[in-house]
Amino acid sequence: TYTYEASRKAFERALQVIPSGVYGHLGPVNGCFIPQSAFPLFSARAEGTRFWDVDGNEYIDYMCGYGPNVLGYGDPDVKAAADRQALLEDVVSLPSSVMVDFAELLVDTVASADWAFFAKNGGDATTLAVMTARAATLRKKIVFIKGYYHGSAAWTQKLDYPGVLEEDVVHNLYVPFNDLAALEKVLAENEGAVAGLIAQPYMHGNFADNVLPAQGYWQAVRALCDKYGIVLIVDDVRAGFRLDLAGSDHFYGFRADLICFCKALANGYNVSALCGRDSLKDVVGSLSYTGSYWMSAVPFAAGIATITKLREIDAPALFSRLGTELTTGLATAASDHGFSLVASGEPALFYLRLADDDSLMLHQEWVAECVRRGVFISSHHNHFINAALTSDDIAHTLEVAHEAFGVVRERHPEAGLR
Numbered sequence: 001t002y003t004y005e006a007s008r009k010a011f012e013r014a015l016q017v018i019p020s021g022v023y024g025h026l027g028p029v030n031g032c033f034i035p036q037s038a039f040p041l042f043s044a045r046a047e048g049t050r051f052w053d054v055d056g057n058e059y060i061d062y063m064c065g066y067g068p069n070v071l072g073y074g075d076p077d078v079k080a081a082a083d084r085q086a087l088l089e090d091v092v093s094l095p096s097s098v099m100v101d102f103a104e105l106l107v108d109t110v111a112s113a114d115w116a117f118f119a120k121n122g123g124d125a126t127t128l129a130v131m132t133a134r135a136a137t138l139r140k141k142i143v144f145i146k147g148y149y150h151g152s153a154a155w156t157q158k159l160d161y162p163g164v165l166e167e168d169v170v171h172n173l174y175v176p177f178n179d180l181a182a183l184e185k186v187l188a189e190n191e192g193a194v195a196g197l198i199a200q201p202y203m204h205g206n207f208a209d210n211v212l213p214a215q216g217y218w219q220a221v222r223a224l225c226d227k228y229g230i231v232l233i234v235d236d237v238r239a240g241f242r243l244d245l246a247g248s249d250h251f252y253g254f255r256a257d258l259i260c261f262c263k264a265l266a267n268g269y270n271v272s273a274l275c276g277r278d279s280l281k282d283v284v285g286s287l288s289y290t291g292s293y294w295m296s297a298v299p300f301a302a303g304i305a306t307i308t309k310l311r312e313i314d315a316p317a318l319f320s321r322l323g324t325e326l327t328t329g330l331a332t333a334a335s336d337h338g339f340s341l342v343a344s345g346e347p348a349l350f351y352l353r354l355a356d357d358d359s360l361m362l363h364q365e366w367v368a369e370c371v372r373r374g375v376f377i378s379s380h381h382n383h384f385i386n387a388a389l390t391s392d393d394i395a396h397t398l399e400v401a402h403e404a405f406g407v408v409r410e411r412h413p414e415a416g417l418r
């Protein structure tokens, strides 16, 4: 099984010159989604559905860069489009008209998009969405769904987190997912004060099974937002273009006022977008909001190639089929060794947990044994399917999963048996 000497050495160097070595969700400190004992810390090369770490270990990657790898690392069509644009220009004193081409494509593709505004990260789009809701309604409060993630801006954080002021979060209201009574109560109590509700299309939080919307939930949320004059913001940064190219609101049968995209938008090239309905277009245009690289042309060209190809191959249907094939196979592998593996969320973004393991340690052990054998999965985060994944890759993954379950069973002869 794999060892990680070069990774560990690079991480020692990183700790000297980079806060926490690798910050954020890709690092071992804040991310903690990969078991520490099997955490390769630095990658050297990526292609298709695989990457190779700095020790030369090869992985089938089910994290996909935490989302951006949607067609396969280095997809030749996206790369060709980006390279063509790079020969012309990228960041210049005026935007390239490929920005307009990309906006037109999104308006044509996404059901709730009458316009598109581009930025770089998911958090740029969610922050713009919240500012837009406040500017449009002249109200202050924002409703969040507990267990959310909308980026790392101060307004998304918790009061007891370092560097966050009371003023940053004082207008935040929190309700549980799938709980219409709680939402209605909060809206009634704060009537005339709530600007917007921001939510992921389903609960794909960490350290917990993912939860799909209850039948009729979104339609009722939409109706409540209309009743109270609230801007309904869908944060599709993670799920966007994996469930439905027309948007995850379209997938669940409702229409958002604003929808945030990032990860799958350009197959790893750096661009995010806020899209929305016509009635909010002038408000967005009136805001003071931009960034040094937000109009760079290469990611727009990459985005056009990405969305075009996702449409051509009907990627969401493919992701659903591959995700189902994989999670069904993994559950069988688990039960062959007397374990029960729970897969939750949508198949394109599946989340895994070993049942009868409240400490999650057994699950971590199994994940570590998979990672050490070249299957890069996470212990406490949802996974991602990409279009370069094949049934052969899945078959190999299942062999590795089997072996890993066998190792864990040998170590814990009694665990999880019913």
Ligand code: PMP
Pocket (backbone or CB within 6 Å): 066, 120, 121, 122, 123, 124, 126, 149, 150, 151, 152, 200, 235, 236, 237, 238, 239, 262
């Ligand atoms: N919203 C969701 C649902 C996300 O998954 C993420 C990123 N993990 C963000 C917002 C923030 O995006 P970014 O890290 O690109 O700012």
